[in-house]
Amino acid sequence: MSVEDRELRADARRNRQRLLEAAQTLFRERGLEVGVAEIAEAAGVGRGTLFRNFASKEDLIEAVVAKRMYDAAAYGEQLLHAEDPGEALFDFMAQMVGRQQLDRALFEAIDETWLSKEVIRPAHAAVFGILEQLTTRAQAAGAIRDDVSAVDVMMMFKGACLAATTYGREEPGAIERYLDLIRASFRPVAGGPPLRGRSPTLGDLGGGRSD
Amino acid sequence: MSVEDRELRADARRNRQRLLEAAQTLFRERGLEVGVAEIAEAAGVGRGTLFRNFASKEDLIEAVVAKRMYDAAAYGEQLLHAEDPGEALFDFMAQMVGRQQLDRALFEAIDETWLSKEVIRPAHAAVFGILEQLTTRAQAAGAIRDDVSAVDVMMMFKGACLAATTYGREEPGAIERYLDLIRASFRPVAGGPPLRGRSPTLGDLGGGRSD
Numbered sequence: 533m534s535v536e537d538r539e540l541r542a543d544a545r546r547n548r549q550r551l552l553e554a555a556q557t558l559f560r561e562r563g564l565e566v567g568v569a570e571i572a573e574a575a576g577v578g579r580g581t582l583f584r585n586f587a588s589k590e591d592l593i594e595a596v597v598a599k600r601m602y603d604a605a606a607y608g609e610q611l612l613h614a615e616d617p618g619e620a621l622f623d624f625m626a627q628m629v630g631r632q633q634l635d636r637a638l639f640e641a642i643d644e645t646w647l648s649k650e651v652i653r654p655a656h657a658a659v660f661g662i663l664e665q666l667t668t669r670a671q672a673a674g675a676i677r678d679d680v681s682a683v684d685v686m687m688m689f690k691g692a693c694l695a696a697t698t699y700g701r702e703e704p705g706a707i708e709r710y711l712d713l714i715r716a717s718f719r720p721v722a723g724g725p726p727l728r729g730r731s732p733t734l735g736d737l738g739g740g741r742s743d
Numbered sequence: 744m745s746v747e748d749r750e751l752r753a754d755a756r757r758n759r760q761r762l763l764e765a766a767q768t769l770f771r772e773r774g775l776e777v778g779v780a781e782i783a784e785a786a787g788v789g790r791g792t793l794f795r796n797f798a799s800k801e802d803l804i805e806a807v808v809a810k811r812m813y814d815a816a817a818y819g820e821q822l823l824h825a826e827d828p829g830e831a832l833f834d835f836m837a838q839m840v841g842r843q844q845l846d847r848a849l850f851e852a853i854d855e856t857w858l859s860k861e862v863i864r865p866a867h868a869a870v871f872g873i874l875e876q877l878t879t880r881a882q883a884a885g886a887i888r889d890d891v892s893a894v895d896v897m898m899m900f901k902g903a904c905l906a907a908t909t910y911g912r913e914e915p916g917a918i919e920r921y922l923d924l925i926r927a928s929f930r931p932v933a934g935g936p937p938l939r940g941r942s943p944t945l946g947d948l949g950g951g952r953s954d
Contacts, residue, residue, distance in 0.1 A: 680924075688924060691902020705940025712938045713891070713899060717928035727923045729916025 548585050550575040555596050556635065563637045564593060594651045597638050601655035604628055608662035618675025621666045622715055625689050628659075629707050632693050639693075660686070660734055676718040681731035688714045759796050761786040767807050767846070774848045775804060805862040808849050812866035815839055819873035829886025832877045833926055836900050839870075840918050843904050850904075871897070871945055887929040892942035899925045 533541075554575035558566040568589050572582040586592040607627055614620035632639045646652050664682040671678055692710040744752075765786035769777040779800050783793040797803040818838055825831035843850045857863050875893040882889055903921040 684920070684924070687905070687921065688902065690905055691899065694898070694901055694905060706943065707940075709895070709938050709940030709942075710898065712940075713895065713928040716930065716932070716935075717924040719927065719930075719932075721927070721930075727920050729918075729920030729923075731920075732917065 547575070547577050547581050551577060551582055551585055551592070552596055552599050555592055556599070556638075559593070559596065559637050560635055564641065568592065591651075593638065593641060594646075594649060597642065597646075598651050598655035600631060600635055600638065601652075601659050604631055605655075605658040605662050608659070608666060612662070612665055612669070616675075617666070617669035617673040621670040621676065621685070622711060624663065624666050625685070625692070625714070626707070626711055628689065629692050629711065633707065657734075674720060677720045677727075679726050679731065680718055681733070683732040683734060684727075685718070687732075688717060758786070758788050758792050762788060762793055762796055762803070763807055763810050766803055767810070767849075770804070770807060770848050771846055775852065779803070802862075804849065804852060805857075805860060808853065808857075809862050809866035811842060811846055811849065812863070812870050815842055816866075816869040816873050819870070819877060823873070823876055823880065827886075828877070828880035828884040832881040832887065832896070833922065835874065835877055836896070836903070836925070837918070837922055839900065840903050840922065844918065885931060888931045888938075890937050890942065891929055892944070894943040894945060895938075896929075898943075899928060 551571065555566075555571050558571055558574060568582055569579060571592070572579045575582075582592075586595060604627065608624045611620040611624050614623070642652070647656055660682065663685060667676070667680070667682045667685055670676045671680075692707065692714055762782065766777075766782045769782055769785060779793055780790060782803070783790045786793075793803075797806060815838065819835045822831040822835050825834070853863070858867055871893065874896060878887070878891070878893045878896055881887045882891075903918065903925055
């Protein structure tokens with residue numbers, strides 16, 4: 533590749549990055565209704581560049597969601613090396629709730645059909661893979677009960693997100709309160725009965741559901 | 744009141760009751776799209792009777808939701824006299840999740856704005872009043888931790904509903920699994936730290952929110 537080619541590619545990467553960042557900021561501040569022209573302007577690129585990168589606004593939204601998921605996965609990856617595996621798991625959950633609250637409009641767009649989208653699927657799998665490892669490590673350290681799966685963790689966590697979005701924005705400490713309750717729900721109980729029901733898998737949640 | 748008048752009133756009550764029951768069954772089986780003509784036919788009354796009772800389909804939906812809430816409150820009322828106050832609270836939660844799963848379309852229509860509707864508000868207040876009493880009784884018996892409020896209970900319970908509607912319909916035991924986790928989250932912990940955050944009130948959840 534020539535020096536010019538390399539510079540052109542670096543330019544293209546920077547433009548794409550700028551577009552994603554501008555979109556994320558504007559979606560966060562004003563919701564998903566923000567127009568693409570405004571996003572291109574905020575990113576300092578032309579509309580042509582925007583549409584070369586993202587054929588539709590839907591594509592742009594998906595790319596921003598995927599970026600947020602990869603950011604979360606990267607954060608979780610670091611936590612795999614934390615000294616206290618129990619703290620690491622709950623730190624990860626707190627981060628994820630906080631991120632979803634911050635980018636509420638984006639994450640509200642996600643439903644089960646989204647998990648089967650080409651751009652979202654690998655990003656979601658990355659986050660889930662990290663969550664599984666954090667869960668396994670916390671269990672090995674005796675910090676949480678043995679019979680919860682990463683999907684259990686995710687479902688409880690979705691409940692906390694619901695609490696956070698219902699009144700958590702105006703109420704300081706609301707998220708922490710529900711994280712405390714979730715943490716208590718995972719506490720190992722010596723001699724206690726196992727959880728009823730089957731530990732669900734990711735396949736039970738994602739993709740292909742018609743309703 | 745004459746005998747005829749009394750009979751007319753009893754007739755009107757029966758018609759209203761039949762309409763509510765037909766609507767509940769059809770909404771449950773086919774969702775809220777079911778037309779009012781079909782509901783009147785299933786109830787064995789004319790459309791005129793339907794509209795004398797419910798000026799709009801929206802009114803009918805609200806009345807069915809309110810009825811479901813009063814049914815739940817009546818069930819909870821009985822539980823106030825149960826021998827084991829902890830079991831009573833969790834029995835009530837299990838019932839409520841089951842009812843919401845059964846009448847999913849109805850309860851999905853409810854958001855914060857609904858809680859301020861004239862027909863819904865007293866019905867919701869009735870359910871919540873029972874939940875508060877069940878929570879207080881369970882705390883007095885030492886069955887659950889002292890620092891959770893009835894709103895905490897309700898929020899955790901909403902998370903279980905979310906789990907139930909996400910994959911609980913196809914997965915036997917999914918609801919029980921989340922109820923077990925919620926139950927564990929409320930377990931009293933001797934010498935443990937209190938929950939962070941303020942215990943929210945009903946006012947934090949209901950009515951008047953613009954978003």
